[in-house]
Amino acid sequence: MRDVIFVVLPQVEILDLAGPLQSFCEVNRGRERYRVRTCASTKRVESSQGITLCDLEPLPAAAGDALVIVPGTPYDATLQIDREVIRWLRNAARGSAQIASVCTGAFALGEAGLLDGRKCTTHWSRTNELARRFPKARVLTDRLFVVDGVITSAGIASGIDMALALIEQNEGPLVAAEIAREMVVYLRRDSAHEQSSVYLDFRTHLHPGVHRVQDAIVQHPEQRTSIDELSSLAGMSARNLTRAFRRATGISIHAFATRVRLELARSLLHDPSLSIDAVAQRCGFTTARQFRRLWRDAHQVSPRGS
Incomplete structure (x- = not known):
């Protein structure tokens, strides 16, 4: 300790x-x-x-x-x-x-x-x-x-x-x-911070239902949880959840889930024993091809590119 x-x-x-x-x-x-x-x-x-x-x-x-x-x-x-x-x-x-x-x-x-x-x-x-x-x-x-x-x-x-x-x-x-x-505080990162984090950057709101949905996505990124299951967690209809989520975070549920999966992939890619297929599967992408496309869209390089 x-x-x-x-x-x-x-x-x-x-x-x-x-x-x-x-x-x-x-x-x-x-x-x-x-x-x-x-x-x-x-x-x-x-x-x-x-x-x-x-x-x-x-x-x-x-x-x-x-x-x-x-x-x-x-x-x-x-x-x-x-x-x-x-x-x-x-x-x-x-x-x-x-x-x-x-x-x-x-x-x-x-x-x-x-x-x-x-x-x-x-x-x-x-x-x-x-x-x-x-x-x-x-x-x-x-x-x-x-x-x-x-x-x-x-x-x-x-x-x-x-x-x-x-x-x-x-x-x-x-x-x-x-x-x-x-502590009910906004997590302000210093302007010189080297890298943002999806785990932090979309959590500066006070909506308990949206937080529960975010927790479920973060804890089980490999699962393809349906909007109905997520709305049940939030205690509201699917339509209301979709609106509340975007209002609280500024992005859609799908975009948040994709960012969570990509951030998990970032850490898994450091393990040379894991293939791109294995990383894609662990992160909840439907195929390695989908993973490569989304990674390139986000970072302008291939997953293990320079």
């Missing part, structure tokens, strides 16, 4: 902490994947909102391979970050820990020397200060989060975006989409 360590600084911004914290705790519902820990150099920390956080753990002697997240604080508090915390972050980064920050938590990473030569970001109102205080950092604006050795996010709600991206990286897009739906 991997540790997720939140390093709580004095005057921590509650949402910077609570958003990512909730995201990882949601992953643990029904599956113990992470040990989520809130740590600080003192046992009690008063937040910027006046809420006192109690019974915080001390910073562990070693971070190991933990994911370490530093939530933000008001800017003035970044001018007096505990040197013990700075040393701890520096040592954690020297090991195998993954270091991330939310909002002005980036200044703690900067004090530890973890932004030198790296692309990074922080809250839009503090990017100039970040660049001034850490001239070796490559500060970017207009980004939700930036991944370059360390992960930095723009702050407030973007801390949730960063957490969901990390969950997607570690647990897969299906789990990330599930957590986003559970």
Whole structure:
């Protein structure tokens, strides 16, 4: 079980902490994947909102391979970050820990020397200060989060975006989409994200019947489920489902199912032991010929083309 360590600084911004914290705790519902820990150099920390956080753990002697997240604080508090915390972050980064920050938590990473030569970001109102205080950092604006050795996010709600991206990286897009739906948030991917995902990009709606239909297609892409069976899952007529699905997602049920099958095929094609016929069958295409045609339409190359 991997540790997720939140390093709580004095005057921590509650949402910077609570958003990512909730995201990882949601992953643990029904599956113990992470040990989520809130740590600080003192046992009690008063937040910027006046809420006192109690019974915080001390910073562990070693971070190991933990994911370490530093939530933000008001800017003035970044001018007096505990040197013990700075040393701890520096040592954690020297090991195998993954270091991330939310909002002005980036200044703690900067004090530890973890932004030198790296692309990074922080809250839009503090990017100039970040660049001034850490001239070796490559500060970017207009980004939700930036991944370059360390992960930095723009702050407030973007801390949730960063957490969901990390969950997607570690647990897969299906789990990330599930957590986003559970938290009733839109899953916003960073503008520099290398690849979109059908599992995420058509799930930013709140229609429970359409979600049930999408779940059925994603979980069993090899099945040719009829519109009547899908409408029964959604609890509405076939005509109403067809309209509701397009209204919620912007595409048809057939187009969504095709994209799901093509995305599954993308991963299966990495296995050289599987023939094109085998990939087509596992993904629910009627024939290998149909698979090749749809793949070429989507990617302008053959399934195993360069």
